[in-house]
Amino acid sequence: MLDELLAPKYVGWLIDGFYVTLLLSALASAAATALGLLLCLARLAPTRWIAWPALAWLSLFRNTPLLVQLFFWYFGFSALLPQEVVVWLNAPHHWHLAFFGVRWPPFEYLAGFVGLTLFTAAFIAEEFRAGVRGVPAGQTVAARALGLRPWQVWRHVVIPQALRISLPPLLGxxxxxxxxxxxxMAIGLAELSYASRQVETETFKTFQAFGIATLLYIGTVAVIELAGQWLQRRNPTVGAAAR
Amino acid sequence: MDFSVITNNLSYFLLGAWPHGPLGGAALTLVLSVCSALASGVLGLVFGVALAMTHGAAHQALVLFLGFFRAIPVLMLIFWTYFLLPIVFGFNVPGVGTVIVALSLIGGSYLAHSVYAGIRSLPPGQWQAAAALGLGRVQALRYVILPQALPIMLPSFLNQWIALIKDSSLAYVIGVGELSFVATQVSNREMVYPTEIFLFVALLYFLICSSLELGAGAIARRYGTAAKPT
Structure with a gap:
């Protein structure tokens, strides 16, 4: 069981899957960080007409399973769209941007990206909120006393410090x-877990297929962990509450 | 929107084929969650105490062991348990058992760190005072440390259990008939109402999880510790 290696073809499947995993999680993380900051600001808005819908949105996305959210975007949301839009979304499109040819992704990629982004953004918003709470109130008062307008206080005083405090949980x-x-993988996106399952069904080399996938996941998580430690060592104020 | 698909299949969503067949749907989700919540609580306590009582190489080894479960996706661990449990035990383990084992290991390894942090948050004087009274380390833990540390940990336990309820939906991948699985089954059979079905299923999960979250918040306020989002 252990002494047989996977044929290069199957290792290739796993690498392709790993590439999709990295690309999807990087894109979703970037989009979720931007959206999470907006959601956090909305949640902290002084008017309840903004703060309460934001609270409801966050609690809805945090308290339902990602799997169900993905099913909703993949099966449920497309059923709500007009027929022409669905046809357009599913059809292949090509654009040429400068030197890059941009290919329209298949629908499961779109649904996966939207689902993972919205789910992650709800958690990131809460990490940012904890970061904002970590900025002492005196900072805001002092900035106001210096004559900064409320939005300038946020832009130049609160948000930079809150970002620094919330970097470690953000990496998490x-x-x-x-x-x-x-x-x-449940909506058919051929990422790493999907590939490992596929290799397993095809070769019956369960140990190797799951083993390689597991190592790739652990490696990725370890790299993020090390990056966080490196950032904190280089700049000790990262993650520390301001005084 | 036509929600008659929900009312027509309501008992299937909530109970699966029961009483004419195996229990499924939301009821099975609750069974999975409660079993793995209990088991992960026990594992978390055992490993957390072990983290607090070990030093040096043994401590590092334990941290690495727990780190493994925190670093891999729940889905991957379900694949592993699905594949390895029959080999380890020598007989076919039902899907429900497989999922409970995987969820308990993941939940337990997260909780171990909360338990460890809770124990460490007490001033060292507590240990010293217990030693001065003639208590051994185990007795000190049992009668002095844990009674004070457990209320501090309670919010993280509840947050972890909320995560477990959501993760129990992954039982879908090995064909266990819990709520998410039943939802896709009904959706595939009816073909025309996926929006209504997945909205309704999301609402069920939301009700279960947010009521636990409210409970966690109330407990956190009572004991004066902030609940950290997981």
């Missing part, structure tokens, strides 16, 4: 995004 959410991207 990026690790979660890598791990959670595995669920997109």
């Amino acid at each position: 959410q990026y690790m979660n995004a890598v791990k959670n991207s595995s669920l997109t």
Whole structure:
């Protein structure tokens, strides 16, 4: 069982899957960070007309399983769209941007990206909120006393410090995004877990197929962990609450 | 939107084929969650205490062991348990058991660190005072440390259990008939109402998880510790 290696073809499948996992989780993490910051600001808005819908949105996305959310975007949401839109989304499109040819991704990639982004953003928003709470109130008061307008206080004083405080938990959410991207296999996205399952069915070399996939996941998570430690060593204020 | 698909299949969503067949749907989700919540709680306590009581190489080895379960996706661990449990035990383990084992290991390894942090958060004077009273380390843990540390840990336990309920949906991948699986079954059979079905299923999960979250918040306020989102 252990002494047989996988044929190069199957290792290739796993590498392709790993590439999709990395690409999907990187794109979703980037989009979720931007959206999470917006959601956090909305949640902290002084008017309840913005703060309460944001609270409801966050709690809805945090308290339902990612798998069900992915099913909703893949099966449920497309059923709500007009027929022409669905046809367009499913059809291949090509664009040429400067030197790159951009290919329109298949629908499961879109649904996977949207699902993973919205789910991750809800968690990132809460990490940012904890970061904002870690900025002492005196900072805001002092900035106001210096004559900064409220939005300038946010832009130049609160957000930079909150980002620094919330960097370690943010990296934790990026690790979660890598791990959670595995669920997109349920809507047929050919990422690493999907590939390992496929190799396993094809070769019956379960140990090797799952083993390589597991090592690739652990390696990715370890790289993010080391990056966080490196950032903290280089700049000790990262992750520390301001004084 | 036509929600008659929900009312027509309501008992299937909530109970699966029961009482004429195996229990499934939301009821099975609850069974999976409660079993793995209990088992992960026990594992978390055992490993957390072990983290607090070990030093040096043994401690590092334990940290690495627990780190493994925290680094791999739940889905991958379900694949592993699905494949390895029959080899280890020598007989076919039902899917429900497989999922409970996987979820308990993941939940337990996260909780171990909460338990460890809770024990470490007490001032060292507590250990010293217990030693001065003639208690051994185990007795000190049992009668002095844990009674104070457990209320501090309670919010992280509840948050972890919320995560477990959501993760139990992954039982879908090995064909265990819990709520998510039943949802896709009904969706595939009816073909025309996927939006209504997945909205309804999301609502069920939301009700279960958010009521636990409210409970966690109330407990956190009572004991004056902030619940950290997981």
